[in-house]
Amino acid sequence: MKKITVNNLKVVYKDKKRGNVTALENFSTVVFGNAFNVVIGYSGCGKTTFLRAVAGLIEYEGDIFFDDVDAFDLTVKDRNIAMVSQEYALYPHINVFDNIAYPLVLAGAPRSEIIERVNNLAEYFGIKHCLTRKPKHLSGGQQQKVALARAMIKMPQLYLFDEPLSNFDPQKRYEARQMIKKAVKDHGATAIYVTHDLNEAMELADNVIVIDKGKVEISGNPAYVFNSHDEVVESLKSKVDHEQFIR
Amino acid sequence: MSLFFRSKKADHDFEEDKLPSNRKEVFFDALKIRAGTLIRLGLVLLLFAAPLIVAGFIKDSYYYIVQTSYAQGEMTEENYSGIIFTIELFYYVAKIICFIVLGLGLSGVLRVIRQIIWGEPVFFWHDIFDGIKMQGARYSIYFFFAGLLNLLGRLVIFFGFNSEFLKYLPLGLNYVLFLPPLLYALIQSQIYRFRLLDEYKNGFILYFKTIPQTVLVTIIVCLPLLFDLISLLVLKYAVIAIYVVAVLPLLTMGEFLYFMSVLDRYINKERYPEIYDKGVRRK
Numbered sequence: 001m002k003k004i005t006v007n008n009l010k011v012v013y014k015d016k017k018r019g020n021v022t023a024l025e026n027f028s029t030v031v032f033g034n035a036f037n038v039v040i041g042y043s044g045c046g047k048t049t050f051l052r053a054v055a056g057l058i059e060y061e062g063d064i065f066f067d068d069v070d071a072f073d074l075t076v077k078d079r080n081i082a083m084v085s086q087e088y089a090l091y092p093h094i095n096v097f098d099n100i101a102y103p104l105v106l107a108g109a110p111r112s113e114i115i116e117r118v119n120n121l122a123e124y125f126g127i128k129h130c131l132t133r134k135p136k137h138l139s140g141g142q143q144q145k146v147a148l149a150r151a152m153i154k155m156p157q158l159y160l161f162d163e164p165l166s167n168f169d170p171q172k173r174y175e176a177r178q179m180i181k182k183a184v185k186d187h188g189a190t191a192i193y194v195t196h197d198l199n200e201a202m203e204l205a206d207n208v209i210v211i212d213k214g215k216v217e218i219s220g221n222p223a224y225v226f227n228s229h230d231e232v233v234e235s236l237k238s239k240v241d242h243e244q245f246i247r
Numbered sequence: 248m249s250l251f252f253r254s255k256k257a258d259h260d261f262e263e264d265k266l267p268s269n270r271k272e273v274f275f276d277a278l279k280i281r282a283g284t285l286i287r288l289g290l291v292l293l294l295f296a297a298p299l300i301v302a303g304f305i306k307d308s309y310y311y312i313v314q315t316s317y318a319q320g321e322m323t324e325e326n327y328s329g330i331i332f333t334i335e336l337f338y339y340v341a342k343i344i345c346f347i348v349l350g351l352g353l354s355g356v357l358r359v360i361r362q363i364i365w366g367e368p369v370f371f372w373h374d375i376f377d378g379i380k381m382q383g384a385r386y387s388i389y390f391f392f393a394g395l396l397n398l399l400g401r402l403v404i405f406f407g408f409n410s411e412f413l414k415y416l417p418l419g420l421n422y423v424l425f426l427p428p429l430l431y432a433l434i435q436s437q438i439y440r441f442r443l444l445d446e447y448k449n450g451f452i453l454y455f456k457t458i459p460q461t462v463l464v465t466i467i468v469c470l471p472l473l474f475d476l477i478s479l480l481v482l483k484y485a486v487i488a489i490y491v492v493a494v495l496p497l498l499t500m501g502e503f504l505y506f507m508s509v510l511d512r513y514i515n516k517e518r519y520p521e522i523y524d525k526g527v528r529r530k
Binding site: 092093095097098101111114115118129130131132133134135136137138139140141142143 | 255256257258259260261262263266280283366368370373
């Protein structure tokens, strides 16, 4: 995939208490293919809504194109997407092997292929010795690796990461994001990574998209965004400093 | 939905040294992490043992009716013996077929148990059918002979010698000479591609090399014979069903592990080092 083009995206939620809530409006951007795109902004700015629209999980107005193909013409399955969130969503009642293999089992892949691919991924993430264990026996970091391995098993063309490391302590978060970036790069896929941590964005991104109040505030390479003196970016910088001071 | 899938986490990484380092640990580890699979295996065994259980129940019911009639003086001793013989004959002939069915099921179940104790992925129904497809015919032959020898042993009891010892000798030999090598053969089928006779011959050799331990395992295998001591029919068959579902898979797994250790010592170490100690963490 070369790029995802988003034009005038509008997403409106119906809320019982607040009525219609506009989560995204006039939202236009380009997500670069085979690159790590980081979407950053404060809570409630529409980051996750954007991910869900790309994944085809919610209704929207406007256009999303995967290369030249309108996303409306693609089923969720055809988009070949894998989503990883902070909850990992591992099945607690089955072991790690079965968790990783699940997407392939659902797709009806041959058993030999499932075994080979699960073993390769487990080897890659250093969790081969955990394959017979249930998720509850694993640490948070190992569970994250399982979630990643499961996301990668079908070799998706696009990864959507929704604050996958927000439950980690700073040291583990650093190690985990290196691992995620390497895994996506090695696979040669496109990633959209949502975070509210500017450090994380600068470290991971090939392309940064800053969102505020449902609109794209600024986007570009990390150095350009960091030095832009944009109001939202400056505010995010001050939060980084503040957080570092607290630690 | 996310709440439903939010699983617990361990405080520390799961390290490799927590994996089982001997066969005893493999057994208890499998109990802990594969309890659900073992129960499913028990249910599969119950399905394949059902014809045998039903045949036994019918035989015991007839026995009860005939014995009651005889006790009430409604039939002569000659009649009584004749009817009992007919019931037994039908039962032991039917048992051959029931044994073959059980053998088919066991070929699938042992395949899954092999995967469990080797720490390999289990595709439950796939492995069951694979086991039946690959070993079903061989197990059917073994179990056919087991049923046939059982029938012949019973016939000798009926028509055979006057001496009590000689009467029960063939049946005894069946348990002492036929069964232990058979147990080895069943396990070898799941691991190697030997010819049937070679498998059985190996079983004999290994049996004689490990007589005390193998006799003990054979006694454990034969423990269900004690269920005949339960006089209340419903209770007896309820106990048998519970045994098949809850106990038999564990015993079978324990036996598989024992036989694997023997095969490791006498065959794998020299000839097949790639499967030596398989499923056990090597220190």
